Amino acid sequence: MVKDTSFGSRLFDGINITALALFSLVTFLPFLYVVVVSFSTSTTLIPKTFSFEAYKYIFSADTFTRSLRVSILITVFGTLFQLIMTSLMAYSLSHKNLPGRSVVLLMVLFTMLFSGGMIPTYFVVKATGLLDSLAALIIPGAISAFNLIILKNFFQSIPEELKESAKIDGSHELGVLFRIVLPLSLPAMAAFGLFYAVGIWNQYFSAILYLTDADKYPVQVILRQVIILTNGSIGDTTEIENVPYYGNSIKMAVIVIATVPIMLVYPFLQKHFAKGVLLGSVKG
């Protein structure tokens, strides 16, 4: 690599590094605060003591372990399923000469703007037999129109010659997709995998809507419940006085437990964002 070592360039580096350091500090400190409070017992603004009380309380019942298991399960399988569904469709749509392509794209785009709403969707989920099954948290959101359109765009940017040459070698469409297109789109797949994973992990409303068996609730339902119980915010019915009181540290601990697993996904995907993973080597 040839390095640009001019003064202007170095100055830029300096400013860039400092600015990003400051920004990451600002974004991370509040989360650190959440973590610190979760390890304290005091109710004051600035925590003074250290303890595992909150975590002990949370894991004393098996709700959290169970709901975490559910969340991990649906996130792993759901992400795979949704990525496959999306790539198959995006790959077909990335062929600019496919007859009917723009009609399909327009129809997809349309669903981003218009939707039937919660009640009709509930009926469809019911009619397709998904009520009270974990699939209800995955299948009705199988393809995000947003992700599909952008992924299609990524696929399009892969040079035609590569696909053509593979076809000449006798590869089927599926072969082209799995042997050429997907490996070359790893950064995009990592990004959309992350989007889907986070989407599934964060959803609580479908769980509330489609599941009646509390054993199947993912961790977000529990998180929201704890936050609302302590905050008394949107839509609270909680006006009963003799419900157990959940302190701030427990709330924070629940936040930590419900967010850290999905946060950990990112560092593992990160290496795929490294510059020019495969493109360089193939195209050379």
Next chain:
Amino acid sequence: MKGWFKASRQHLALLIASTMVIVSACSSGGGSETVNSNTGNEKPTATNTTSGGDSGQTEQEPLAIKLMYNFDGVEFPKEGNDVQKYIEQATNTKLTVSALPGSSYEERLPIMIASDDMPDAFPIPRRHQKLPYVVNAVQAGLFWEIGPYLEQFPNLSAINPVIYENIAYEGKTYGLPRERALARRAIQFRSDWLANVGMGTPKTIDDFYNMLVAFKNNDPDQNGQADTTGMTAKEVGLWFAPYFGAPNQWKIEDGKFIRDVQTEEFLNALKFEKKLYDEGLMNKDFAVIERPEWTGAAENGKAGVRIDVTGSTVGLDSVVKENLGEQAAFSMISILEGEYGKRINMEGGHNGFFLFPKSSIKTEEHLLRVLKFFDDLAGETISNLFVWGLEGVHYEMKDGKPVAIPDNKHGDDVGAPYGAPLGTLAPAINAMQGELSELGQLEQELNAENAEFGIVDPTLPLISETFLEQGAQLETILSDANIKFVMGSITEEQWRGEVERWLKSGGSKIAQEYEEAQSKLNK
């Protein structure tokens, strides 16, 4: 206005009388013995022949009941837990419970009604009582009118009739209310601070004001620092209004409905709050404060007064003791006397009410058995469970009185999953009396006294179409104006202008519709 007031007093006397009857009746037999006669000949199927053996009397097979309700705790107990088994045994039922987190329950209700996937009974949250989807479904006859059957059930009919009236639709009773105190507002104050500054329990509005001043200026915690404030406040304190003579939301004068903001008394109350704000006797961020900080100020010994409900003082007292030591203590009072005598706002007196869908309960017999289940829940056995828990687990008997076992998980095991959502007649009425703490005693006394001096919101059982459609945005006009006035960003003139705007945008139409609904009801 006067008429309502009187009516509520009569009801109270009735309530006390009927309560006493029930308590004495139950102490002899227990809830489950008051079986109504017509359940005996129900479903004479296989059950009778198989279970009929030696007992002579035919035992009924447990009734399968599907329930769905809000659950305001974290973990719902596992299927087959001891508490549920106990309930099923005592009521001869087999329960299927779907407990949705309270916050989500509301959102799911309309879908449940739309899809007709209704259980045998489910509660309508208090806030949804007059929402169109509920009103319309009730009016369309989707639910049983339970009023005519209630007299067969001693416990259900012991619920204060005022409450049944408050949840009636066009004068008919469909709902089974989850009873709670009718007037619960409480001024919670640090009694140890009060002693430190040499004052007694406040009785009047002036006393209250002086207490706040002393809490702010006279170093009530005696640590030599000016680090205390008067009151921790959240939202505008409309609870002041009755002390200044203002009505509870609405009053009827010569047949006309008049909103509180249209009275000078209300404005006087608002001016009092403004004075507290201006003099720094309450927090300046009352309009945006978050619940943990609001209550935290009282829990950490910063503020000496919090306005909440009678039921939360015991908890606050124990938290403050834990935080600051045994000397710290909270006490409370509900009514501050002024020139208008003793007055306090009454609420609906319930925390939502159960409805019984006709689609899942097909016959009258079935309905009676489901109602019987709720009646049993309100009987002695289950009331004891709801209040005390299971003997040996949550409480022990000492000298013939129940004593809670320290650090028991009553709230997690019983209170949140079963007691709070399923109790209809207040469980305390039929449960054993334990040794009450001073504060607990005070709580009961205040609740009883408040009901006596409570003033009613006459619009509770009435429906106004305009309010249904635009109520939320109209209420915002008023609540915003109140906050702005207290914070001094608008003058008295401008505040009156906002009230005028409210009237024009629909307020006066609402008044008129209430008037019509009222005259229809009186017919």
Next chain:
Amino acid sequence: MEIETAQVMTIRLKKEPLWKRMWKERWLYILMLPGVAFFAIYKYVPMWGVLMAFQRYQPHLGVMGSEWVGLRHFERFFSEPQFWTLLRNTLYIAILDTGVFFPLTIILALMLNELRSEIYKRTVQTLVYVPHFLSWVVVVGISYILLTTEGGIINELLALIGMEKVQFLMSEFWFRPLIILQMIWKDAGWGTIIFLAALAGVNPSLYEAARIDGANRWRLLWHITLPSIRSVVVILLILRLGNFIDLGFEQIFLMLNAMNREVGEVFDTYVYQVGMQQGQFSYSAAVGLFKAVVGLILVVSANWLAKRLGEEGIY
């Protein structure tokens, strides 16, 4: 002229009968089938819910049984006394969102891309994307702790340097800056991901070649980096326009109070309050339909414009 005719010629040459071309691509259609079925079943079948906007929808009667009211809900919506305030507030925040937040995510992505140290880059990336996982309730709670006049950290600092305390949370002036700052804080890092993915696809040999030609950093940025994310930026922008007047309802709702409602109330919060909280499904559906139509107009125009400018567009 000549070139044009040549293009027409090639297109003509390609033009086989439609069914033949379709048969040739049959495998692509088969691959597409699961996706199309998904959209048909889960997106288009429930589309009858749109009809609610023209009804007095009652859950227990269903769409078939509910009374038809024509355009009544739309008339009510457009004649709301606050309609113009709502429109103004919504547009204001939407423009801030698209004009400030969106470019900032691109700049942040470029800044990250310019970092030379791989470890530092990864660390920063991980840290800036953390807040995305905190819900708005938590973010607003943190804002309160920072900004309240009763012991809020920022106000304590102001007091320390002898300045007057500011009612940040209850001020018309500060409302919009706070909203946009919260957005940036929470989601700017998250928003970079898609650009980073696009940047990762750039062929490094392009940079090498340009450097050998003596290009400096700015030229590399201008001639290689930016063009490589251009099409993603365009697509994202078009899609964003579709949801132009959809603002993060929860955030704004939680930040609203009496003192800032005049500038803060937007369509989404209003509809939540009037429609959803009051159980007025039809009214919410009508407002939703209005927003969708506005979105559709914006998307179609933007797509048309993009194509005119030689971009690919969405369809």
